[in-house]
Each structure stands twice: as C-alpha cells, then as structure tokens.
Amino acid sequence: MKGPPVWVAAVAVLVLVFLQLPVIVVAMASVSTTSYLTVPPVGFTLDWFVEVLTDRDYIEAIQTSFLLAFAATAGSLVLGTAASYALHHRLVPGADALASFFMAPLIFPAVVIGVALLQYYSLVGLRWSFWGLLLAHIAITVPYVIRACLTSLAGVKSELEEAARVLGASGFNAFRLVTLPLLKPGLVAGAFFAFITSLDNVPVTIFLLGPRQSTLPVKIFTSIEHGGVDPGLAAISTLLILVTGLALVIAERWVGFSRFV
C-alpha cells in the first residue's frame, strides 16, 4: 500500500498544528506570573486557577452549566431514544418526515432560535426560568442523540428482540435487556455530543438568562466583551480544555466513539 505523498503529509501536520494553536496559547498564558497575557509565560504560577476557583460568580456559573448539561442530556437521551425506536421500527406514520423534524433545530441558525425563544418566553412567562432553559437545551441537543441512536439501531438485528419476546419477555423488558445493551456505544456517543453541545452553548442560552444567572461560557463571553482579557480567563479556559480533553479520551477508550463522527 502506497502512503500519501510527503508534501501532503507536511500540509496535514501544519493544519493539525494550526488547529491546536489557540489551545496551546491559552494554556501557556494561564500559568504566567504577569497580570497580562504573555506567551511564552513569564515565570510559573497556579494563582490564577486558585483565583477563579474561589470566585463565587464562576462557581455558580460552573454549577449552572453542569446542572443544565446533565439535565438536558438525560432529557434528550430519554426522549430521543424513545422516538428513535419508534422511527426505526416505523411504528408511526410519516417516520421520515418526523425524523427530519427532529433534526431541524440543527439546521436553524442558533441565534434565530435564541431570539425566538426570548420573545416567546417573555410572552408565556418562562423567561429567566431554569425549566425554560432546560427545554431549549433539550431541543438543540436531541438531534445528536437521534442521529447516534438511529445509526446504532440500524446495526442491531430486530430478530434478537423478537426472540426475547417469543421466549416470554414483555416488550419493555425485551428492549431493556436485549436492545439497550447493544445500543450502548451509540447512546454514549450521542450523550457525549449532547452534553458538550449543552455545556458549550452561547447563542441560545445568552438570550434566556436572567440578570443574576450565568453559565460558564456565557460568563467568559461577557467578560471578554467587557474587555477583560486576563490570565484569570486563560485559567478558567484551561480548566475547560483539560475537562474536554479528559472527557474525549475517556469516551474514546470506553466506546471508541470516533466511529460516530
């Protein structure tokens, strides 16, 4: 087998470096002893990490972000898996149309969903409520669960579940004990995408937060907007880099989920 030409490999390496560039810069700036961003860092300190992790505003934002992401992922998984199962086995009329409908929040510009919800929630009194935010996050994360779930279901033989039924299992038990374990890799991948998408979201979330509420990315976003580009921001960003990297490695080890991209 002949490999790719050398110049292609060289370009590929350069592009891979370009992709890591902002990550490296942020991580390096976060340990500098200076109060402004410098790369390479001057000296070495972890004070900035201590500073952001003892800041009440940041802690509350982190809590809100994770609570929201967990709840949205759980909601998306339950609703998405149920719907995918019905779509896959064509238990409902118009399954194809429904599938496109479930994917639609992915196609619409997020900022449009954000402003539409802002206006709608103001009318029905859900603005600034956690439940309103949660429902919105379910809508924007559910496409990832559905896609991963439908892909996995396509690889599961429906005869297996039928066999369980014939042997006397109830419909739900047959699904829970036979199909669900086979779907696990797909569900983990879908959950991972959903979680990251929720944790990451700014363009929808920013329109729905109350004056004293914030999520981590929205907090970083508004800090930068107000001109605060300092090592504290680099530190909190570095923490996100570490968490993301760790999650990626764990997910990859657990299910080898790069197959689902």
Added chain:
Amino acid sequence: MSRLSGTALVAPLVLVLAGVFVGPLLVMLPTSFHPYVPGQGIGTAWTLENYIEPFADSYYRDVILRTLWMGFIVTAIALLIGYPLAYFMARTTRTWRAVATLLVMFPLFLNLVVRSFGWIALLSNRGVINTWLMDLGVIEKPLRMMFDMTGLVIGMVHIYLPFMVFMLLSSISRVPRDVEDAAATLSASPSRVFFFVTLPLTAPGILAGCTLVFVLTISALVTPRLLGGPTYKVMSTLIYDEFLVKLDWPSGTAFAFILTAIALLVIWGANRVARRVTGGAW
C-alpha cells in the same frame, strides 16, 4: 408493537419541539410585520418596512453582503487546507489516522468561547503574533488582525475546519483504491489520477462539507462578536444587537428570518445540485 405505543414513544419529543421550536418561530413571524415604536417596543400597525429596509439601506445591505462574503471565503479556505489533511488521514497508517482524528476532534469539542479567546490572545494588537513580530524587528507597528475580515476568517476557519475534514474524510475513504490503481496502470500521472479520478469521486463529500461550513459560518454568533468586536458586524451579531442593545425586536426578527431563509436556500440548492450530479444515488 402497535401504532398506539409508537405514538406514545414519539409524542413527548414532538410536544417539546412544538413548544420550544415551532411555537416560538410562529410567534415571532407577526412581530416582523409590525413597526418598532421607540420607547414602547412593538407597534400594532402592519408593515413590510422591516423586510424592505435590509435591502434598501446600504448599511444593512453591507452587513448581508459581508456575511455572505465571509461564508464564501471561510468555506474556500477550509476546503483548500482541509482536503490535504483529510486525504492524509484517509491514506496513512491506522496509528496516524487515530492520532490525527483525536487532534481534529479535540478543538471541535473545545468550547467556542475558549477557542475565540485563544485567537484574541494571538491576533490582538498586543497579542502573541504582534509581540513576536515586533521583538524580531519584522514590523514596527502592530498589524491589525482583529475587528476586520482577517480575524473573522482566521477564527471561523479554525472553528469549522473539523466539520469539513470529517465530511471529506468519509468521502475519500469510500473511493475504491482499485479505480485509482487502474488509472495509474494505464499510465496516468499521480496528479492526473487525483484530478480526474479521486477528486470527481469525492465531489459529493466536497459539496456536503462546503454547504455545512457555509451555513454554520453565516449563522455563527460567538466568534464574529468576539473577533469582530461591537462595530464590525455580520448578520447574526446584528440580530443580537437589535434584540439586546437596541431592543428593536421587529427589525431584529425580520433579519432573523432573512438569515434563516438564506441558510435554508443554500441547503436546498445544494441538495438539488447533489441530486442532479449523482442522479439521486447520493
């Protein structure tokens, strides 16, 4: 299982999406046909002004054209640098492919705001690149790389390149090697094999990747806002300001629908082209 239980499985999600996706969009529609009354908000009269203004007023027209231009440039660059990377990943050893996959996926999952922050640290007047270039004596005054198209394009290419690479990768991986070998055996040069065999066979992947990157780029909010600043606007940042700064919801709503229409039109157009090219097989 019966049709009834199927309905029971789908209904909860349908209700949620009807409530927080379809409903809000429908509620927003009439707003875009009302005038904005300063101090009061949404007026009661009916008007088409909100849809005419974006095309009649040169300021708004510039924002629309700038958004489309940005989408075009970002897509072109992502394709140009993404193709060699995807090609390398498709044709290299398993180990290299796995390493490259993780390196492409990592920035993809990293928070958008963090990535934009990284580019600010690199591109701003007192940022890494300018500091280094000035220390080396290459330039005397800092280069302006933010709050204009340069910064936007660099940041956006970085953010959407992984989507392009994965689209191209799956397409290139599906090209049968036999076909390339056959062409080579018939004495085609490597570049001829690439341009007349590999490239045409990956056309569907290229089209899908370009559509995705273009639509995502023109819809993006965070990066244009952080790297373009408050004054260098694109459509999504304009919508953001109309809603949260100017409180002019009617005009912001009309703009939101124009942006949506452009995005849907691009997707629809690309689907049509794809169907014509592949005769419906793709």
